[in-house]
Amino acid sequence: MNIKTRRTIRKYTQQPIPDELLNQLLEDAARTQTMGNLQLYSVVVTRDEEKKQKLASLHFNQPCATGAAVLLTVCADFRRTTDWCNQREATPGYDNMFGFLNAATDALLYTQTLCNLAEEEGLGVCYLGTTIYQPQDIIEALGLPQLVFPVATLTMGWPAEKPAQTERLPLEAFVHQETYQPYTAERIDTLYKAKEKARQNQKFVKENNKSTLAQVFADVRYTKKEFEALSQNMLCTLLQQGFLKTADLASPITPMIETRPEVLDCDVVRFQNQKEKWVAFVGLMDNQPYEIFTGLMDDEEGISLPKSVVRGRIIKHIDREGRKRYDFQFENKRGYKTTVEGLSEKFNPEYWNYAKLISGVLRYRMPLDHVIRLVGSLELDSDSINSWKTGVARALKKYIPGAAPEEEETSN
Numbered sequence: 001m002n003i004k005t006r007r008t009i010r011k012y013t014q015q016p017i018p019d020e021l022l023n024q025l026l027e028d029a030a031r032t033q034t035m036g037n038l039q040l041y042s043v044v045v046t047r048d049e050e051k052k053q054k055l056a057s058l059h060f061n062q063p064c065a066t067g068a069a070v071l072l073t074v075c076a077d078f079r080r081t082t083d084w085c086n087q088r089e090a091t092p093g094y095d096n097m098f099g100f101l102n103a104a105t106d107a108l109l110y111t112q113t114l115c116n117l118a119e120e121e122g123l124g125v126c127y128l129g130t131t132i133y134q135p136q137d138i139i140e141a142l143g144l145p146q147l148v149f150p151v152a153t154l155t156m157g158w159p160a161e162k163p164a165q166t167e168r169l170p171l172e173a174f175v176h177q178e179t180y181q182p183y184t185a186e187r188i189d190t191l192y193k194a195k196e197k198a199r200q201n202q203k204f205v206k207e208n209n210k211s212t213l214a215q216v217f218a219d220v221r222y223t224k225k226e227f228e229a230l231s232q233n234m235l236c237t238l239l240q241q242g243f244l245k246t247a248d249l250a251s252p253i254t255p256m257i258e259t260r261p262e263v264l265d266c267d268v269v270r271f272q273n274q275k276e277k278w279v280a281f282v283g284l285m286d287n288q289p290y291e292i293f294t295g296l297m298d299d300e301e302g303i304s305l306p307k308s309v310v311r312g313r314i315i316k317h318i319d320r321e322g323r324k325r326y327d328f329q330f331e332n333k334r335g336y337k338t339t340v341e342g343l344s345e346k347f348n349p350e351y352w353n354y355a356k357l358i359s360g361v362l363r364y365r366m367p368l369d370h371v372i373r374l375v376g377s378l379e380l381d382s383d384s385i386n387s388w389k390t391g392v393a394r395a396l397k398k399y400i401p402g403a404a405p406e407e408e409e410t411s412n
């Protein structure tokens, strides 16, 4: 089978794959490109029926896994290279994310070459993405040491089916000449037209009770919830296998949240301090407070907003001289936008400076109960600043799960 006629095969005959043929394919596939010619991969061959069924269960008993002659688990492997270095008075430094990515790239290139060669021999293969769904269990079942991580599984056997070829997007969908071309709504319509029209895909939509093909993917097959949980699990397993350290987890996150996005969704929290009406704008990232601006709710000095406004956006502007300004924007019930410019200028400068400090603490994700305690412990002289302290604590409390909700003052 050549590349133009290939398809994934998920049903196999009982005919075994001779050892010599498999070994030849495994050896030839090693001719593929590899980083520094280090061959940062290993393959675990599973033929034993009992072991195969155990492994298939970790792939959710997909029929192609239970029925294949052989299962091949391809692993990103920096173990062997690391051991070699240690044995030859060289200091290896590959127990990190960059090491993992290079080993994973090597392993996947090897996997694909092996697929091509096997298909040329008339064998059928199916790639199992479920390898990285429960990697810990596969690691345990195959006895994989640190710095070895399973990234791909191939089920292999002689084809017992010849399914129709699946469709592909047209060339223009994924090839960009010289610079990347953005996907406008019109381009998306054009590029996905044939895919969405394909009979098989229309059937998917119907079977899943959805109205678009994209919904079949986003709501059913690969959901946000599942991907987020699998990502967390992936990070834990990378830690377990020595490709990540706990300290690494904090550092890539810090620069990401340190740079404030241009636009942040925000909640508007109103409250009363003694006789004064106050408002807080709580900028949110991942639904958690990221910054907070508070001040008097007042036409004269401060901000007055329609009662119905409880959410909006805080937009950061930087002028040509590099001065920052924060605007608050909300939409009324008809969808018209109103922008209140210069939150910083509307509020008392002293509150503004404290707000900057507290926002700094929030964006580094200090737990909210600690932030509230910190705000409460500030020893400040002026009465109005003491009101500010109470206000900030009140506004933040609502984001602590399980905390008793504060009475919100909504009258304007």
Ligand SMILES: Cc1cc2nc3c(=O)[nH]c(=O)nc-3n(C[C@H](O)[C@H](O)[C@H](O)COP(=O)(O)O)c2cc1C
Pocket (backbone or CB within 6 Å): 006, 007, 008, 009, 010, 062, 064, 126, 127, 128, 129, 130, 165, 166
């Ligand atoms: C990363 C990846 C994960 C995949 N996971 C699975 C899988 O778990 N089960 C399966 O039956 N096919 C799996 N496949 C195969 C794809 O479904 C298949 O390649 C795709 O639908 C295109 O069909 P074709 O290979 O017949 O052209 C996977 C392929 C890739 C590249």
